[in-house]
Amino acid sequence: MLGNAQPAIAAFAATVVQWQLRAGRRGLPWQHTRDPYRIWLSEIMLQQTQVGTVMGYYERFLARFPTVQDLAAATQDEVMPYWAGLGYYARARNLHRCAQEICQNWNGSFPPSADEIMQLPGIGRSTAAAIAAFAYGQRSPIMDGNVKRVFTRYFGIFGDPSVRATEKCLWETAQAVVDAAPPDLDMTAYTQGLMDLGSSHCARGRPDCAACPLATHCYARLESRQAELPTPKKKKQSGQRQCAMLILQKENTILLEQRPSPGIWGGLWSLPQFDDAESLRIACGNMGVEVATERKMAGLQHVFSHFKLHIEPWHIVSDQIETTEPRPNQAWVSLNDLPATALPAPVKKILDGLFLA
DNA sequence: AATACGTGGAC
DNA sequence: TGTCCAAGTAT
Numbered sequence: 001m002l003g004n005a006q007p008a009i010a011a012f013a014a015t016v017v018q019w020q021l022r023a024g025r026r027g028l029p030w031q032h033t034r035d036p037y038r039i040w041l042s043e044i045m046l047q048q049t050q051v052g053t054v055m056g057y058y059e060r061f062l063a064r065f066p067t068v069q070d071l072a073a074a075t076q077d078e079v080m081p082y083w084a085g086l087g088y089y090a091r092a093r094n095l096h097r098c099a100q101e102i103c104q105n106w107n108g109s110f111p112p113s114a115d116e117i118m119q120l121p122g123i124g125r126s127t128a129a130a131i132a133a134f135a136y137g138q139r140s141p142i143m144d145g146n147v148k149r150v151f152t153r154y155f156g157i158f159g160d161p162s163v164r165a166t167e168k169c170l171w172e173t174a175q176a177v178v179d180a181a182p183p184d185l186d187m188t189a190y191t192q193g194l195m196d197l198g199s200s201h202c203a204r205g206r207p208d209c210a211a212c213p214l215a216t217h218c219y220a221r222l223e224s225r226q227a228e229l230p231t232p233k234k235k236k237q238s239g240q241r242q243c244a245m246l247i248l249q250k251e252n253t254i255l256l257e258q259r260p261s262p263g264i265w266g267g268l269w270s271l272p273q274f275d276d277a278e279s280l281r282i283a284c285g286n287m288g289v290e291v292a293t294e295r296k297m298a299g300l301q302h303v304f305s306h307f308k309l310h311i312e313p314w315h316i317v318s319d320q321i322e323t324t325e326p327r328p329n330q331a332w333v334s335l336n337d338l339p340a341t342a343l344p345a346p347v348k349k350i351l352d353g354l355f356l357a
Numbered sequence: 358a359a360t361a362c363g364t365g366g367a368c
Numbered sequence: 369t370g371t372c373c374a375a376g377t378a379t
Contacts, residue, residue: 042375043375044375044376045375046374046375046376047374047375047376047377048373048374048375048376048377049374049375050373050374050375051374051375053374054375088376088377090377090378091376091377094377094378121377121378122376122377122378123377124376124377124378125376125377126375126376126377127375127376127377130375142375143376144374144375144376145373145374145375145376146374146375147375191375195375198375199374199375204372204373232372233372233373235371235372262378262379305373
């Protein structure tokens, strides 16, 4: 699995630190704080999500929930609008649960070590290590996509990084680097520097080895195998699904339905969804609503990480809907309240097109 | 081990 | 257009 080169490990961490302090990122909103709450929030938002996407969400979330106590005191329905559009909504649900655990079991303070932090919901090994490194200076190595790119290239680690054996090798290497570093290692700069390097000079497409501080002993550069590392994942074909969504409008309101957890969009409020137009028509009939074919809107496709969804929206306007009470997981929502409602991205797109035009 | 879980940026 | 994948975790 390892390449032939014998890369220098003794000076690795110090080199990263020096480069970070000189050329790394400095102005990100979650840097320059040791508040575990702010660090934790940023790490959760940044899971599988690009920095630029997170920025606005981070500021809005912190303004509404400035402390872990504020977050714990809120309801999940109050939290979800601040996550809507970011994706992977289990992160928000776990974040909320985690805040309550911290307030109930840890007296409102984060656990003092990465091992204990990792026991909390939504926090895995890498996120726990990042929080402990940034908040406490603990020498706990992280292993995210950036670090995987730097390490597989520098140390010549072949094999899909998501496969257990490769992953194990990466973690052991990361630990070995920290163990080989001097006792006064600046853990904040090291951790940040690794990610900065992975997202800049050691980016996936065309790595800029000429500018990289690790180039002299980097396996991939020395062997000209940058394009092979990290070993790409084997791609799995993604399926396609189809659905009909109902925009049922009664005067100034529409009918929304809260999605179950776990599951796609769990906790968000979405349009009533059916496998096909016929099922939608039957449901409308049960409410005494006729569905004319001309109510069908232009379809759209929404791409998830694991499948593509073809959505056929139907806009039904009726002020004489027979239902007295909506189902427990349904609600009539005023059009004025839509901007503050936790809507899935494609649903927001549909409703914006309909009611903001 | 393999799959579920969102959305958008980059090329 | 399609493909890859991003500061991953839970099951």
